[in-house]
Amino acid sequence: MKRRRRGEDGNGGSGSAVSSDLPIHRVARDIVKAVSENESVVLVGETGSGKSTQLPQILADSKKFAVFPGAGICVTQPRRVAAVTIAQRVAFERGTKVGKEVGYAVRFEDETSRETKIKYATEGILLRESLSDSALSRYSIVILDEAHERTLNFDILLGMLKRIQRERRRRPGEGSRIRPLKLVVMSATLEAETFCEYLGCPKLDIPGRKFPVEAFYTFSPEQDYVEAAVCATFQLHDEEPDGDILLFLTGQEEIEAAEAMISEHARNRPSATKPLAVVMLYAAMPPETQLKAFRPAPEGTRKVILATNIAETSLTIDGVRYVIDPGFVKQRRYNPNTCSDSLSVVPISRAQVKQRAGRAGRQGPGKCFHLFPESEFFKLPRASAPEIKRTNLASTVLQMKALGIEDVAAFEFLEPPPKAALVRAFEQLLSLRALSSSGSISRDGRRMCGLPVDPTLAKVILTAHKLGCLDETLKVVSLLSVESVLHFSGKRKEEAHQAHLKFLHDGGDLLTLLRILTTFRNVKDRERAKWAKDNFVNARPLRKAWNIYNQLTNQVKYVADASEAGEENPDSMEDAVMKAMITGYFANAAQRTPDGAYKTLLSNQKVHIHPASVLFKKKPETVIFTELVQTSKLYARNVGVIDAGWLPELLPDLFVVGS
């Protein structure tokens, strides 16, 4: 590989720093001044500046702000692990227990109390809180961390907070509960200006503690970046001093291919050379296998971690000094015209290039090998499209309606979502009767909002209640809200497939998943890990599904009307569950065509059953599915068998008998 050097600042810092020693303390006074003089402030700082742990403490300890329990500071994080671990760290620094002065709230876990002054929460939690406390009156300062990630919840929260600030300003006199709301947005460099402009507020830089990361580029673009990455791995291994290598790839398949190529190549090398220890890291992997990526490489070897984007922000691996970055990522994008998600490999943004390079400089100086020319770097988009531009908005629109935002299209978005996606969301909510024909939220819509699942699944739950199959349906719904339960091991694919056959239910994927969950729950606690391993099943999503099932069982009591509860039902439990599914997913009812594909009944769209479906070979006459993904074909996932007669029975306005 030919390459050229260019200096580049990495980011990073040491986790073991003494807190008072962090760079942020050099500007603490400026920050306090800026926050006290302005309603909003944007803070720009790289990882390692200590902003997430120190800023809330600096503001809480300043006499300038009235921060006390009941009028505290809320710090949001995109990911739950971050909310939990940062809260633990801050509580430790202040010599208290989590849940007292410092606490956190994430789904299923609320470690806060009456004493809590600093609360870390996921963005989703704060958004949910605004549904019941529309002025967020229990906070005097809200800090939005990792703003540059631009998650969907962040974008909505920011818009909401701007409204709340205006509202609180308008009613300053109404006692201490309605004080002005201070907002601090913390972001990495690239997006800061956008936030300042939107909030009309100043920006402040926090110095970071950085180790330099030297950047290398290729002279020309690579034809096959997996092959190029494998070559780069060996070249680096031969030429560079000790230090582990982190290689970014886009998915499981690519990672397995690269692993095979590296092993193959390693066999043909002189035995005198230091061996490479290859580990893989992606989210769908069972956790015990994931842990291998974190263990130090065996003595006398160099570790190579083949990872997806999971290693870009979510997980940090010690010992990495070299990053190899082909410059691609697999990205999900919603297409409102086909109502499907596409999963495609796209070039990363400039911000991601920097983020990935920074992973080499977390513990010391590092090097990043970019597998594209430097000239290409400047052609990349500044930042990748925010989630609001590439996702289904039904759930968001319904939540906004519940928050009293009548005209969603006129909402002051940081960046507006695509018009087509908004229109599609309205159509979907109308068809689910979550909105009335005038566009206002209906009684059912409010109930659906009370359930922490997509509106479609919420509709399914409400129907299940009426059909008397609530308990089993809640389990199915929970299973549909978690990552993949079935694990497809790279090397033991056939074995995995055979193991999965044991749970096969003729009714399709949904009822098969239900059978797996039921079986899992019947296995003794201590034996579950082994059971999961033996059956090529992921235990984590099953545990999470059970948590969601319990949460939904609780929530549904508050939203479902007891008088509407169904009693006797002539249907079998399975039939009733599938009927409930139909009332949410009727747009995904499809009929087999002579060529073995399917056509959706309402929109006449050609789809194929996903190869991972238990119905892939069976191809029943009429099916319903929950997800449409465009990869090599338009694939229907989570497919279930239905009786064509059920459609007009349940939805006479949409389906005609005998059609």
Added chain:
DNA sequence: GAGCACTGC
């Protein structure tokens, strides 16, 4: 014939 990453009163 195939599964980026997150999140929810």
